[in-house]
Amino acid sequence: MRKRQSRLTYLLIVILALLTLSPVVMLVVGSFSKGLNAFGNFTISKYVSVYSDPAFYAVLGNTLVFVGFSALFSTILALFLAYLNNRTNIPGKFMFKVISVVPMMIPHVLFAVSWALLLNPSNGILNLLLMNIFKLENAPFNIYTIRGMIMVEGLLDLPIAYLIIAPAMASFDISLEESSRVFGAGNMKTLFRVTLPVLRPAILAAFILCVVRCLASFAVPSVLGMPGRTYVLATYIYRTVTTGFIADYGKAAAVGMSILVLSISLIYVYRYMTRSSEKYVTVSSRGFKPVVIELKKAKVPLFIILLIFSFILIMLPILVLLYTSFVPYSMVPSAKAFASMNLSHWKNVLNDPISLLSLKNSLFLCIVGASLGTLLSIFISYVIVKVKTRASGVLESLSFLSFSFPGIVIGIGFMWFFVRTPLYSTIWALLIGYIATYLPYGIRPMTSAFIQIHSHLEESSTVCGASFLTTIRRIVAPLLVPGIVSGWILMATMFFRELSLSVVLSRPGTETMAVQILKFSNDGLWGRLSALGIIMIGISILLVVTANLVGNHFKPVTD
Known part of the structure; x- marks a missing residue:
């Protein structure tokens, strides 16, 4: 045996x-080769070409902003949803828990396209609607920006952060917060001095994993970034191998090595943090029972907010695609639009x-x-x-x-x-x-x-x-x-x-x-x-x- x-x-x-x-080995070798047809003919010219290009550093700056703020947005949103779903008496908990992870089932390229259909500056459905209502000359929103990319990518990576933070939130011993309040601390002080520090490993792990996924993201940068000429490392690599008369796979490999080293390093930081999280354990006895926080007057407003968010996250992308598939061109929903469907x-x-x-x-x-x-x-x-x-x-x-x-x-x-x-x-x-x-x-x-x-x-x-x-x-x-x-x-x-x-x-x-x-x-x-x-x-x-x-x-x- x-x-x-x-x-x-x-x-x-x-x-x-x-x-x-x-x-990975071939990526390393390729980054030092002159080209696919000159394999083994080693050179450092590809690295020199990449790191001496001023445009590369603009792309690197865009990448840091895109990755950092997208991961932060995902983590904060996941923290908010995990708190409501696991610690409060918000109605419809099961539904919201399912909705929090449903974006994993929607292809990222379609999610990005649906937002382009809604908010592109030329004929976005929502932009056209707002321009008609308020008699605006220009579109109020432009999804083809770094801010638009951050919003869409943050929504897409929400399930990753939620699946890490929610279990930690569910097993958090509320007696720690009660002890803080007994000694005179207010809700905000308790949140920042007790709750968040205890949940720090889960929060940081979620953030790091979202950073890794943002680094790997291509759908959002290609659909929303490239039309607005906002390039990140993923689309920089894509342009390197798809534009010009000869694709420069050596240069693409040189850029890819930087991303790969950073991504692998972050993954092992994530693994280290999740392995050493035992010192943050707050539940150790079988008699533990999490306490549900009463939302009181905030229950209905928060429930409405979650319903709106769920509609934006799940139903809106699908409805936009379904509507656009039947109308002859981009049109504001109206009697004329529905009559012209085919x-x-x-x-x-x-x-x-x-x-x-x-x-x-x-x-x-x-x-x-x-x-x-x-x-x-x-x-x-x-x-x-x-x-x-x-x-x-x-x-x-x-x-x-x-x-x-x-x-x-x-x-x-x-x-x-x-x-x-x-x-x-x-x-x-x-x-x-x-x-x-x-x-x-x-x-x-x-x-x-x-x-x-x-x-x-x-x-x-x-x-x-x-x-x-x-x-x-x-x-x-x-x-x-x-x-x-x-x-x-x-x-x-x-x-x-x-x-x-x-x-x-x-x-x-x-x-x-x-x-x-x-x-x-x-x-x-x-x-x-x-x-x-x-x-x-x-x-x-x-x-x-x-x-x-x-x-x-x-x-x-x-x-």
Whole structure:
């Protein structure tokens, strides 16, 4: 048994090293190479070219502002929502808890596009409405600014911060605050002297993780930043490899190395902070029961605020896309607009061979990729939880490493890796890149599920003569159904909406839906974009519902 586990561990280390370390190594080598056709011809000219370019430092400044304020906005918003949902008597708690994480299900490119449709300065629906009502000559809002990017990115990253802060908020012992008030401290002083310091690890961890995700963000900077000529590092890399007569992948790799080093450093800071959070524990006895704070007169106003926020966060993007998919051009909702609705955009999309191909490719990548990624996650999680060796520790570190990979950066690494193989410019290159980048989303739910399974079950199976694979298939896997379903859903939704890695690796014939939506956005084909976007959202929901139904069907029955 031990020998089999050891062989499995080393085999998984090799597979994970190929998936996670190979593109990083190639990114490093590529950053010192003159070009894809001059691999191994080393030079530092790419770094000199990047860091001597004055425009690069303007981009770097934009990136710091965008990343810092987006992460801050997400964290503050998550703190506010977590407090209301976990510590107060606000009505509709369950609904608001679900709504706080629903943005994870909406493709980021569609969320960004919906805000462009509302607030772009030329024909944004909300801008046109306000101009008509108040007789304004100019649009009052312009989403194509750094402020617009920060707002949209902050809303998109809210679920990440909320999922970290909410559990800490739920287990916070309110007696600490009561003690503070007994000694004469007011509500604000108690908040800043007691509540926030105790929650500091969760708050900082949420902020750091949001910073990492903002660094990796491409949808918002490309849809909202590039039209307003506000570039960040992700779009700087994208322009480097898509503009000009010859794409400069060496220069892109040099910029990508800076982002990758920063992202990996932040991820390990996050891991250190979450590991050393035991000293902030405030709940230690089984008799703990969190106290609910009465909102009194503030209950109704806060409830209305949350309803409005929920509408903005969930319903508004979908309604805007649905409306735009039926009107012939951008129009303020009116009797004339509703009378002119037709199916022309839908017909154009459904008759467009590239759109249909992108749908086929995305479905293949999401179903096959998520299934392969989930299968790999089962074995990796098994070794991490059940095999307590140094090698399993190495495997765990490798499995977490790819979480810090910004998509467009690691896409450049994969480009250097695949260009010398038959996989270059094929759908299989995208499949491998997706699995390598999003594997942690499958491993985390599976690891949690494995922790709940006692090792005595496997030992009993082995004593009865079952092989290792038989034990996994007949004993362990049926008990893992909830974790398998969660992991598959997470990976499938990530694969289906993936954009940043796809814009680098996709070639004619391997377009994905997200890439096609970005193309429609760049061409100003808002109606076709909206129709394809609604199809994308509908398929995402269908995949999640189907996976849950299948999971419930195969869930083991226990007496």
